[in-house]
Amino acid sequence: MKIAYRHLVQHIQESPSIECISNKLFQLGHEHEINGDILDMEFTPNRGDCLSINGLLRDLAVFYKVDLKQEIFTEKVNELQLDFENLSENICPKISFLKLEIDQVPETYKNSLDNYFLDLGLNKNNFFTDVSNYLSYETGQPTHCYDASAMTGKLLFHEIEKNEEFETLLDKKITLTGKNSVFSLNHHVINLAGVVGGKSTSCSTDTKTVIVECAFFQPEQIIGKSVKYDIQSESSHKFERGVDPESHEKVLRRFIKLVKEHTNIIDMSIASYEYKDNPIHQIPVNVHKINQIIGINITENEYLNYLSKLKFDIDKGIIKVPSFRSDVKTQNDLAEEVARVIGYDNIPTSEISIPKNEKTNHKDLENKLRFFLLDHGFYEVINSPFVSLPAEKAIKVDNPLDSNREYLRTNIQNSLVENLLFNERRQKDSIKLFEISDVYSSNNGINKKRKLSIIASGKVGINYEDFSKKINKKYLMKLFKEILPNEVFNFEIVSRDLLDTKIKNEIVALEVDINSFSFDTLSYKEISQLPKSFAQYVPISELPSSFKDISYSIKDYSKAQELQDLLLNYKSDILKNVYIFDYFKNEKQEEIKIGFRFTFQSKKATLNSAEIELVYTDIVAKSLNISGISIPGM
Amino acid sequence: MPEHNDFAPPELIKDKGSLHPINHMKDSIMDLLTSFGFEIIDGPEIETEEFNFDMLNIKKSHPARQMHDTFYVENKSNLLRTHTSPVQIRGMLEKKPPLAFISGGKVYRKDDDATHLPMFHQVEGIYVDENISFAQLKDLIYKIIYSLFGDDVELRFRPSYFPFTEPSAEVDILSKEGKWLEILGCGLVNPVVLENCNIDSNTYSGLAFGLGIERIAMLKHGVTDIREFYKSNLDFLCQFK
Numbered sequence: 001m002k003i004a005y006r007h008l009v010q011h012i013q014e015s016p017s018i019e020c021i022s023n024k025l026f027q028l029g030h031e032h033e034i035n036g037d038i039l040d041m042e043f044t045p046n047r048g049d050c051l052s053i054n055g056l057l058r059d060l061a062v063f064y065k066v067d068l069k070q071e072i073f074t075e076k077v078n079e080l081q082l083d084f085e086n087l088s089e090n091i092c093p094k095i096s097f098l099k100l101e102i103d104q105v106p107e108t109y110k111n112s113l114d115n116y117f118l119d120l121g122l123n124k125n126n127f128f129t130d131v132s133n134y135l136s137y138e139t140g141q142p143t144h145c146y147d148a149s150a151m152t153g154k155l156l157f158h159e160i161e162k163n164e165e166f167e168t169l170l171d172k173k174i175t176l177t178g179k180n181s182v183f184s185l186n187h188h189v190i191n192l193a194g195v196v197g198g199k200s201t202s203c204s205t206d207t208k209t210v211i212v213e214c215a216f217f218q219p220e221q222i223i224g225k226s227v228k229y230d231i232q233s234e235s236s237h238k239f240e241r242g243v244d245p246e247s248h249e250k251v252l253r254r255f256i257k258l259v260k261e262h263t264n265i266i267d268m269s270i271a272s273y274e275y276k277d278n279p280i281h282q283i284p285v286n287v288h289k290i291n292q293i294i295g296i297n298i299t300e301n302e303y304l305n306y307l308s309k310l311k312f313d314i315d316k317g318i319i320k321v322p323s324f325r326s327d328v329k330t331q332n333d334l335a336e337e338v339a340r341v342i343g344y345d346n347i348p349t350s351e352i353s354i355p356k357n358e359k360t361n362h363k364d365l366e367n368k369l370r371f372f373l374l375d376h377g378f379y380e381v382i383n384s385p386f387v388s389l390p391a392e393k394a395i396k397v398d399n400p401l402d403s404n405r406e407y408l409r410t411n412i413q414n415s416l417v418e419n420l421l422f423n424e425r426r427q428k429d430s431i432k433l434f435e436i437s438d439v440y441s442s443n444n445g446i447n448k449k450r451k452l453s454i455i456a457s458g459k460v461g462i463n464y465e466d467f468s469k470k471i472n473k474k475y476l477m478k479l480f481k482e483i484l485p486n487e488v489f490n491f492e493i494v495s496r497d498l499l500d501t502k503i504k505n506e507i508v509a510l511e512v513d514i515n516s517f518s519f520d521t522l523s524y525k526e527i528s529q530l531p532k533s534f535a536q537y538v539p540i541s542e543l544p545s546s547f548k549d550i551s552y553s554i555k556d557y558s559k560a561q562e563l564q565d566l567l568l569n570y571k572s573d574i575l576k577n578v579y580i581f582d583y584f585k586n587e588k589q590e591e592i593k594i595g596f597r598f599t600f601q602s603k604k605a606t607l608n609s610a611e612i613e614l615v616y617t618d619i620v621a622k623s624l625n626i627s628g629i630s631i632p633g634m
Numbered sequence: 635m636p637e638h639n640d641f642a643p644p645e646l647i648k649d650k651g652s653l654h655p656i657n658h659m660k661d662s663i664m665d666l667l668t669s670f671g672f673e674i675i676d677g678p679e680i681e682t683e684e685f686n687f688d689m690l691n692i693k694k695s696h697p698a699r700q701m702h703d704t705f706y707v708e709n710k711s712n713l714l715r716t717h718t719s720p721v722q723i724r725g726m727l728e729k730k731p732p733l734a735f736i737s738g739g740k741v742y743r744k745d746d747d748a749t750h751l752p753m754f755h756q757v758e759g760i761y762v763d764e765n766i767s768f769a770q771l772k773d774l775i776y777k778i779i780y781s782l783f784g785d786d787v788e789l790r791f792r793p794s795y796f797p798f799t800e801p802s803a804e805v806d807i808l809s810k811e812g813k814w815l816e817i818l819g820c821g822l823v824n825p826v827v828l829e830n831c832n833i834d835s836n837t838y839s840g841l842a843f844g845l846g847i848e849r850i851a852m853l854k855h856g857v858t859d860i861r862e863f864y865k866s867n868l869d870f871l872c873q874f875k
Binding site for chain 1 (some may be wrong): 641643644646647648649650651652653654656657658659661662663668670671672673678679680685693694695696705706707708709710712714732734738740744747752753761765767768769770771772773774776777790791792794795800801802803822824825826839851854855856857862863864865866867868869870871872873874875
C-alpha cells in the first residue's frame with residue numbers, strides 16, 4: 001500500500017522527516033520502501049488495522065504527538081428508510097447505508113481529496129467513488145457507492161450457492177460459483193460483497209444521488225474470493241484482514257463532510273443495522289507476565305503508558321482491547337505490543353543454555369554412504385518430486401502447477417536418467433550421480449520409503465588410470481562390495497532405446513531402500529570431508545565445449561615435470577580445464593608418453609576453430625620449447 | 635640420454651564428487667544446532683491439515699491454506715508440508731518438556747518463478763522449557779547468525795507475524811552492499827500451540843526459529859539464481875567440493 005509522507009506528517013506535531021518516520025515504522029514491524037515522498041508499505045496479515053493513514057498514525061502515536069486534522073459532519077442526520085434485508089447476519093453482523101443527494105457534481109477537488117490523487121498519481125473515476133476511495137485510504141474502511149437511481153426494489157444481503165453471471169464495475173464478466181456472499185436487487189446480484197460492485201448499479205460522472213454502503217464482513221467469508229475471480233481489489237484486501245466494526249458512524253459522517261467541502265448537499269439520511277454486539281476483548285493487567293515473556297523489567301506504569309498510547313483502555317486492572325485490534329487476545333499479544341514499542345533491537349539478550357543432547361545423529365550411517373560415494377567421484381543431486389506421468393500407486397496432486405507436474409515420483413531413477421542426459425548433452429563423458437530422498441506412494445494409505453538411487457555412465461574417471469575404463473555393472477558391484485560386503489545389489493542397465501541420445505555408453509543404475517541395508521556391516525572410513533569454507537560460485541557457461549588432445553614423447557625424463565607444470569597451469573580465457581589422460585613409460589625404448597586433454601569453452605560466444613587453434617598453437621609452441629620433448633606425428 | 639633417467643609418474647588425481655550445496659548447507663546448520671544441544675527429529679513430507687495448520691494455530695481462513703498456496707494430494711485428504719513445523723508438533727506430542735528439537739528437509743509451496751521454487755528446504759528449531767524469554771531467543775539467534783556469517787555481521791530484529799509464534803520476529807543481516815537481507819523467522823511459541831500439544835503454557839514457554847536453506851546457500855556461495863541448484867549440472871556441482 002502506497003502512503004504519501006505528507007499525508008502522514010501533517011497530523012504529527014513534531015514534523016519528523018521521512019527517514020525518522022521510516023525508522024519508527026521498521027521498529028513497529030511495518031516493512032516498506034521509500035520512493036521519493038511515498039512509503040510503499042507491506043503489512044503483515046494480522047495488521048489490517050494499519051491499512052490506512054489513520055491506522056499508521058495510531059501506531060506512530062507511541063512516538064509522536066498525533067493530532068488528526070479530519071473533520072466530520074456533526075449535525076443531526078435523518079434516518080434512511082431503505083428496503084433492505086440481511087439474510088446472513090453471521091457473515092455481516094453490522095452494516096450502515098448513507099443516502100446523499102447533491103445539486104452539482106464538482107469539477108475539481110480540494111484539500112485532502114485533491115492531494116490524494118495528486119500525490120499518489122491516481123486516476124480519478126467519478127466523484128462519489130473518488131470520495132469512497134480516498135476515505136478507504138484515510139480511515140481503512142472500504143465503502144461502496146451505488147447510483148441511487150438504479151437502486152429501485154428490495155436490496156438483499158445473503159449467501160448464495162448457484163452459478164450466476166455477474167458484470168463487475170470494472171467491465172469484467174465473471175461467473176459466480178460455489179458459495180458467495182452477495183447483495184442482490186430484484187433477484188440479480190449487484191455486488192460481490194467485500195470484493196467488487198456490479199456495473200448495473202455503479203456510479204457514473206453524472207451521479208447526483210448515491211447510496212453508500214459501509215459494512216463489516218467476517219474476514220473468512222471474503223478470503224480467497226479476489227484470487228478466485230482474478231479481481232484486484234483494495235477492498236477485499238482490507239476486509240480479508242479485518243476492518244474496525246465500530247467505525248461506521250464516523251466514516252459516513254466523514255464522507256458527508258468531504259462531499260460538503262466540494263458541493264451542496266440537498267438531502268442526506270443514514271440507516272444502521274447492528275445484528276450482533278461486537279464484544280470488547282478484555283485481558284487482566286499482568287506486568288510480571290509481560291516482563292517474563294520479553295525478558296525485561298519494566299514497571300506497571302511504563303507498561304500501561306505504552307498501551308494507552310496505542311489506544312488500549314485500562315480500567316480497574318483490566319485492559320480493554322480497541323475494536324480495531326482484532327489481533328490482540330492474549331498476554332503474549334500484549335507482550336509483542338510492548339516489545340515493538342521498546343524496539344526489538346533495544347531488548348537486551350539473556351544468556352541461553354540448552355541442556356546438551358547426548359543422542360547420536362541417527363543419520364550417521366546414511367552420511368557414511370554419502371561420503372563413500374563422494375570418495376568414488378559421485379555427485380549428489382536433488383530433484384523435484386513432481387512428474388507428469390502416473391506410475392502405479394503414484395500420488396496425484398490435486399492442484400498441480402501444470403500438467404507436467406501432476407504426480408509425485410515413485411522412483412528417483414527416472415530423475416537421474418534426465419540428469420545424466422542433461423550432462424551428456426554438455427559433453428560430459430564421465431557421469432556419476434546419486435540422490436537420497438523420501439519417495440511416496442499410495443497403497444491403503446501413504447507409504448514412505450527412504451531410497452538411495454545412483455546412476456553412472458561413461459569413463460570411470462578422468463585420470464590416466466581410469467580414462468580408458470568404461471563404467472559397467474562389474475565396476476559398481478566391486479565398489480559396493482567394499483562398503484557393504486554382505487549385501488546383494490541388483491544393478492540395472494538402463495536401455496537407451498527410448499532415450500533421446502546418440503551416445504552408446506552403458507548406463508548403470510541402482511535404486512534401493514536404505515532402511516533395508518544391514519548397516520552393521522558398514523565400516524567404511526571416509527576420505528572426503530565437508531568443505532571447511534563455502535566456495536564462491538563462478539557462473540558457468542551454457543555454450544558448447546570442445547577438446548583437443550596432445551600426446552608427448554619425452555626422452556629426457558628430467559623435462560617431464562617441467563612439461564606438466566607448464567601445461568597443467570596454462571591460463572587462457574577459453575581453456576576450461578586440462579588433465580593427463582594417458583601415461584606410459586616404455587622402459588625398453590627409454591621413453592615416456594604423456595597425453596594431455598585440453599577442454600575449451602567460452603562464457604561469451606560459441607568458439608570457432610580459429611579461436612581454439614590460436615590457443616592450441618601457443619600451447620604446442622611453448623611445450624616444444626622444452627628440449628627433449630616431441631609430439632609424435634608433428 | 636641423461637644418465638639418471640628415473641621419473642615419478644604424474645600424480646594420479648582421483649576425481650572426488652561433492653555433496654549437493656543445499657544438503658551441505660543444511661547439514662552444516664544442523665551440526666551447528668546440535669552442538670548447541672538440539673536433537674534432530676524427522677517427519678513426513680506428506681502431512682495432514684491438522685499437523686501442518688490446525689495444531690500450529692493457522693486458522694481455516696488463513697490464506698496459506700488456500701489451493702493457490704498449498705499443494706493438496708489424494709482428494710485433499712493430505713498435503714505436501716508447507717514448512718517443517720509439523721515435525722516439531724509430532725515431537726512435542728511424543729515427549730515432555732524440557733525439549734529441544736530441530737528438523738530439516740524439503741517443504742513445498744505453490745510458487746514457481748525466478749526467486750521461488752515449489753520445493754525448497756528449511757531447518758526449524760524449537761526449545762520448550764520453563765521461563766523461556768524473548769531475550770533468550772535473541773541470544774540464540776545472535777549465536778546462530780554469528781556462527782554462519784561471522785562475528786562482525788550487523789543484524790536487526792523486526793516485528794513480524796506467524797500464527798504459531800507470539801511475539802514474532804524476522805531477522806535481517808546487512809550485506810556488504812549495504813542492503814538488509816532477511817535471513818530467518820523466529821518467535822516465542824504461541825501458548826495456543828503448546829496447549830495443542832498438551833503442554834501447560836502456564837508452566838512452560840518456548841522459542842522457535844526457522845531458516846530457509848536456499849537463501850543462506852545463495853548468500854554464502856554467491857549464487858544469484860535459485861534454479862541453478864536443481865539443474866544437476868556437473869559444471870555447477872563440481873564447484874562445491
